[in-house]
Amino acid sequence: MSGVLYRIGRACFAHRWLVVGTWLVVVVAAGLGMKVGGGQLDNSFTIPGSSSQTALDQVQTDFPDAGGTSAQLVFAARGGTTVSSPANSAAIKRALSKASAAPQVAAVIPPRRSHLVTRDGATAIATIQYRVSVAHLDSGTLDALTGISKAADSHTLSVQAGGQAFSSLTSGSASAEVTGVLIAFAVLTVALASLLAAGMPLLTALTGVGVSVLTLHGLSTVLSVSDTAVTLAVMIGLAVGVDYALFILSRHRAQLAAGLAPAQSAATAIATAGTAVVFAGTTVIIALAALSVVAIPL
Numbered sequence: 459m460s461g462v463l464y465r466i467g468r469a470c471f472a473h474r475w476l477v478v479g480t481w482l483v484v485v486v487a488a489g490l491g492m493k494v495g496g497g498q499l500d501n502s503f504t505i506p507g508s509s510s511q512t513a514l515d516q517v518q519t520d521f522p523d524a525g526g527t528s529a530q531l532v533f534a535a536r537g538g539t540t541v542s543s544p545a546n547s548a549a550i551k552r553a554l555s556k557a558s559a560a561p562q563v564a565a566v567i568p569p570r571r572s573h574l575v576t577r578d579g580a581t582a583i584a585t586i587q588y589r590v591s592v593a594h595l596d597s598g599t600l601d602a603l604t605g606i607s608k609a610a611d612s613h614t615l616s617v618q619a620g621g622q623a624f625s626s627l628t629s630g631s632a633s634a635e636v637t638g639v640l641i642a643f644a645v646l647t648v649a650l651a652s653l654l655a656a657g658m659p660l661l662t663a664l665t666g667v668g669v670s671v672l673t674l675h676g677l678s679t680v681l682s683v684s685d686t687a688v689t690l691a692v693m694i695g696l697a698v699g700v701d702y703a704l705f706i707l708s709r710h711r712a713q714l715a716a717g718l719a720p721a722q723s724a725a726t727a728i729a730t731a732g733t734a735v736v737f738a739g740t741t742v743i744i745a746l747a748a749l750s751v752v753a754i755p756l
Contacts, residue, residue, distance in 0.1 A: 663699025
């Protein structure tokens with residue numbers, strides 16, 4: 459393994475611009491594949507053969523209207539009023555009437571019927587039951603409910619839409635990953651005392667993760683790819699990508715400080731630290747693949 463990695467490291471250093479160009483082509487190709495395929499990730503979750511899945515399937519068959527997802531309209535009175543005040547009560551009725559006619563809505567349960575009204579009458583919650591699951595909601599369904607809530611909002615009544623149906627809108631948010639990358643860059647800059655050295659592990663990790671995510675989106679055209687898989691790919695890819703790159707980078711910097719020539723140092727770092735990276739990475743892949751074998755339906 460060390461001999462093979464040494465030759466790879468030597469060749470990559472000798473043809474570094476070709477290597478960079480090749481990776482750029484791979485990234486662009488993955489992006490084009492995702493664009494052309496236009497697949498959609500699957501955010502539904504099923505465990506065939508499990509007791510809970512059997513029960514859900516039975517509910518969907520016998521009570522299709524109850525088998526879908528649901529949302530809530532939260533009404534909060536303002537200015538010393540209550541939800542039963544004439545103006546607020548009329549606004550709530552209009553909002554629920556509009557919600558009943560909204561796309562894919564199976565039923566609307568008013569707050570009084572579901573007993574979701576606070577004792578002081580300041581807050582009430584209406585339940586919006588949809589005919590389909592979150593994965594099968596049309597793009598404009600939740601927008602329609604949000605529009606209804608905004609239209610009912612006034613100086614005496616606050617109206618907010620939320621609930622399980624909106625859970626898909628928060629998945630896949632990149633804010634946490636971006637924050638993590640910025641923090642990692644700051645920590646690496648201080649630890650390595652070099653912007654270039656701090657940026658290289660992040661650059662390689664982001665490149666690998668970018669290719670993986672774009673490829674998963676492209677494969678969703680012909681395969682069922684869960685949106686959870688993309689989230690895990692980003693989390694695990696960034697973590698191990700930065701970590702493993704630091705193994706090699708630290709060895710390379712130490713060898714350069716000892717007076718080794720850059721070409722020789724790059725090849726040696728790949729042959730030594732790179733061997734540990736290959737072993738660790740293979741272990742992670744085997745462990746993840748084993749989950750599909752040992753998973754037992756609940």
